[in-house]
Amino acid sequence: MTSGNTVKGPASYFPSIEQKYGRPIAEWKELIRSSPLTRHGELVTWLKTEHGLGHGHANALVAHTLAEK
Structure with missing residues (x-):
């Protein structure tokens, strides 16, 4: 049985x-x-420098947030 709920992309x-x-x-x-x-x-760099996130994590958060607009 396969799950159709696999989260893909930034999330x-x-x-x-x-x-x-x-x-x-x-x-x-x-x-x-x-x-x-x-x-x-700019947002990715800001999350990395000001909040200590890794590049992949910062990139995923920014991409997902900006896509909501």
């Missing part, structure tokens, strides 16, 4: 992001939305 990183950094995804997304930065690359 597949969410469980490990929450576990590693101790913040819920909703909180990360709110940080991204409240940032004065708007460009993908």
Whole structure:
């Protein structure tokens, strides 16, 4: 039996992001939305330098958040 609920794309990183950094995804997304930065690359760099996220995790959060707009 195969599951049709396999999470793909940026959201597949969410469980490990929450576990590693101790913040819920909703909180990360709110940080991204409240940032004065708007460009993908700027936001990724900001998460890495200001919040200590790895590149893949920062990229996944930014991509998923910006896709909601």
